[in-house]
Amino acid sequence: MDHTTAILLELFIIFVAAQVGGALARLVRLPSVVGEIVAGCVIGPSVLGWITPSEPLEVLSEIGVVLLLFAVGLETRLEDLKRVGGSAFAVGVLGVIIPFACGTFWAHSIGPDWPRSLFIAAAFVATSAGITARVLKQMGALQRTESRVILGAAVIDDILAMLLLGVVVAIQAGGSLRVGRLLAVLAEAVGFVLVVGWVGTRVMRRGSKWLDRAHDPLAPLLLVLAMCLGLAWLSTRFGLAAIIGAFLAGMIASETRQREHLEEQTRPLLALMTPFFFVLTGAKVELAQLANGAALGLLLAATVLALLTKLAGGWLGALRLGVRPALTVGVGMIPRGEVGIVVAALGLSAAVFDERIYAVIIAMSLLTSVIAPPFLAWLLKAREPEPEAGISKPM
């Protein structure tokens, strides 16, 4: 009983902190997600210590980001993604290669040997779609070409990052690189995304009529939520992030006739659950490890590197959309969030690097998540005066 009490208090604190942080951020014209992450940092172990990341909170946070990407998928049509396929592919590939290459040289320059440097560089690679998705969704910008490129690229990015992580872990462990095995993993992941996306949307378009006949107005929601949880789990089985599966589930659900109803019904779910993700993200920063000049210098260098390399990758990949939209895409790809954290945790537990580099990588991941949203919001807003002309720009 005592434990339930403690958790209820944490839930209350997290929920209120998210609202207060979000409101304060909006007050100074920043996206609310920035306020929520900072609020998490403040109430987390680093500052006030009111909450401590724990397994139950991790699960709530995971459900929160899964629901968020599901809702983003709900506003995304497969057709629209296909149309930007070329740009999305370029952004995804360049956004992985450039940060990885530069990250490796930088890491080697500060000391570690080549295998370790490759490992550290892997933390620079993966974009976390959650934070950008939240900003795009809140600004009503999910229908823009840039947004579609970002979402498509996030899927490709996640596949490549997963592969890369497999490679560096193998190199680090001294195992031989079995190219055949890696190709099989790649084929499985790509196959999963394509089959689910293609078959799912087709089946849904037909099954939609059948859902119309349910007399319980919640029946379609129950069905797609089950699909969302199922695909989220399944995508982790293919080595991908759970949010990729959730995004696919949302995209499939967006083919139904109940789409608008589903969007309406998903909103309260997001209101309750997503704060846990963003607040917990912030609560994971360990400020104490960074409280000296050398660590801060490292952090500064790592963050600048992470920002510039991903920006360059995204910008180059999306250049055919025009200079400014390409910039939006580049900025949208910047947040690293939880994937960098996973790499850092792996590296620490495998003793590939020490606590200081661990803290630097985590802080870098979070800094990118806080820095990108305001620029993204600004770039999106700057184009708002010409909405009709700008939105459906063909590529």
Place this chain on the structure above:
Amino acid sequence: MDHTTAILLELFIIFVAAQVGGALARLVRLPSVVGEIVAGCVIGPSVLGWITPSEPLEVLSEIGVVLLLFAVGLETRLEDLKRVGGSAFAVGVLGVIIPFACGTFWAHSIGPDWPRSLFIAAAFVATSAGITARVLKQMGALQRTESRVILGAAVIDDILAMLLLGVVVAIQAGGSLRVGRLLAVLAEAVGFVLVVGWVGTRVMRRGSKWLDRAHDPLAPLLLVLAMCLGLAWLSTRFGLAAIIGAFLAGMIASETRQREHLEEQTRPLLALMTPFFFVLTGAKVELAQLANGAALGLLLAATVLALLTKLAGGWLGALRLGVRPALTVGVGMIPRGEVGIVVAALGLSAAVFDERIYAVIIAMSLLTSVIAPPFLAWLLKAREPEPEAGISKPM
């Protein structure tokens, strides 16, 4: 990462099992809650072992039942509860005294000494409002006099059960019974409920206008959800169940002008979260401990005792409503659910009784939760032909 995968699979299984179990139950004209609990038992460790109760699942289950009681509170007016105050009080008090007295004698008759018997009897006392509330809500019967008596009695019942548990734990531990301390605890709990209920509803009625001016349509929901989590936590600080605070929060929110909107927005939250509560309830039965004649005999006796004593208490307390409504109240008070489970866990950890009695108490708690809903549904349906005449019967 691996752990997240495992949990995602469990979430998916629980969610789907709840839908399937609920649908099957409705097919044979049972309330869906029965199907969900049975589904939990089937996928739990006792049968298939697909899911294992764990801390994250407990937290999800707690959030589920908290949201459920919040939603029930949202359909309940303080004024309506006040009107049935006398009956509710009688039902609450008799529904505690009769099961406790009979439970003590029964427990003593099967072996344990008096202090242990008092402890075991405490497991017969507390009604779990969640299961009855779900049936009442699903049948659209929350506005009936009987339902209000049940909800009011559940609050009183929880206060008395909390006190009683304090008493038996003290007696068992051989400590002296400090009557002054107990009276203080009682005064605090009663004071908490009255102050929150009275002040909260009054403040809300005024603040409601102010909420109208929010431009985010989710703002009122966010506010009342924060209040719900806050009061759920606070009520555990006063020794009460979290659901009492959630129920009060719902009742306060029902005073706002946004009430109908809030009801609408709460529905998807319940659809996602309540399955975790009911499925996990079912998953906790340990069938292996009951797989012999003696244990089954004990279980049968305990369940019959639990059913009849609570039925008698509720029926006697509500008799002034008429014979049949009083029967509905009596049946509505039968489910024991999680409170019996808490007592059993306390008793096991304090070595007051053995694993067999533990398993019997848990199975009894769950059996009452499965047996009561069909009768409750039947009693409520039997009166449906005369809805106008029956609903607003003054007491």
